[in-house]
Amino acid sequence: MPLALTVALVAGCAHAPADIPPPATGTAAERWRDDVAAISAASPEGRRLAIEARLTEGSFAWQAQPFTLDGEQGTNVLARVAGDAEAPLLLLGAHYDRVDAGQGATDNASGSAVVLALAERFQARPLRHYRVAIAFWDLEERGLIGARAYVEQGGERPAQYVNFDVFGWGDTVWMMTREPEDTLVDATRAASEALGLGLSAGDAYPPTDHLAFIKSGWPAVSYSLVGADEIKGILAMYGGEHPPTPPRVMEVIHSEHDTVEKTDAVAASRGVDAIEAALRQWDAQAVP
Numbered sequence: 152m153p154l155a156l157t158v159a160l161v162a163g164c165a166h167a168p169a170d171i172p173p174p175a176t177g178t179a180a181e182r183w184r185d186d187v188a189a190i191s192a193a194s195p196e197g198r199r200l201a202i203e204a205r206l207t208e209g210s211f212a213w214q215a216q217p218f219t220l221d222g223e224q225g226t227n228v229l230a231r232v233a234g235d236a237e238a239p240l241l242l243l244g245a246h247y248d249r250v251d252a253g254q255g256a257t258d259n260a261s262g263s264a265v266v267l268a269l270a271e272r273f274q275a276r277p278l279r280h281y282r283v284a285i286a287f288w289d290l291e292e293r294g295l296i297g298a299r300a301y302v303e304q305g306g307e308r309p310a311q312y313v314n315f316d317v318f319g320w321g322d323t324v325w326m327m328t329r330e331p332e333d334t335l336v337d338a339t340r341a342a343s344e345a346l347g348l349g350l351s352a353g354d355a356y357p358p359t360d361h362l363a364f365i366k367s368g369w370p371a372v373s374y375s376l377v378g379a380d381e382i383k384g385i386l387a388m389y390g391g392e393h394p395p396t397p398p399r400v401m402e403v404i405h406s407e408h409d410t411v412e413k414t415d416a417v418a419a420s421r422g423v424d425a426i427e428a429a430l431r432q433w434d435a436q437a438v439p
């Protein structure tokens with residue numbers, strides 16, 4: 152999530168990419184945490200390499216897509232997951248870039264790791280009616296530039312875009328949607344509640360990559376995982392208010408506090424389970 156205040160004036164540091172840890176073999180939560188750690192430990196450039204290494208390891212056909220927009224150069228990463236070439240496209244995406252402060256673990260290695268987890272699950276057991284692809288966007292923090300480059304420079308229009316940004320802990324799936332009555336919202340509510348999570352759905356939500364799609368009239372939603380008690384304060388702060396006790400997420404993201412240790416892999420993994428179940432239910436209800 153970008154904040155106008157944190158627009159970086161200097162390029163990211165040029166450390167060599169950190170070594171990427173060997174593939175995790177443990178539980179889904181451990182695997183999610185290992186992905187967050189690998190992305191977070193890397194330099195800004197190395198974050199993309201960590202994702203690409205994971206895609207190669209998972210036998211995904213992926214492609215780095217360099218772009219120039221608004222005078223900025225970046226690189227998105229797109230990968231095919233599963234499904235018929237003729238089937239409508241479900242695109243899952245998250246930004247992988249970060250601000251200069253901290254490790255960008257919650258914002259947004261967390262969302263990137265959710266996309267990797269869902270990709271593995273839909274690769275292992277494809278959806279019935281949708282072809283699934285995934286995207287990792289660059290330069291979200293500079294103004295959704297990577298996602299806008301995809302939309303404005305020839306990317307395929309999906310039947311549904313699903314974004315993930317800030318998915319580090321909490322008891323509530325926060326869903327940005329313009330269609331509060333549709334089947335994806337209903338499926339998300341049922342799947343979340345079945346796993347002991349709440350759902351907050353509506354169009355009051357911080358700016359992130361889904362807006363690049365919505366501005367072009369393309370169908371898009373975005374998911375976060377947060378504490379139920381954080382949502383009101385997050386919206387207040389994005390609205391320019393300064394509540395006396397800021398919600399946790401606003402004390403973590405875009406600061407030196409945004410580290411892997413702040414994330415809760417068990418909660419995030421439960422969130423992944425909920426989103427997977429919701430998308431499968433939504434897919435099962437689709438009219439072929």
Ligand SMILES: [Zn+2]
Nearest residue numbers: 152258259316
């Ligand atoms: Zn973000």
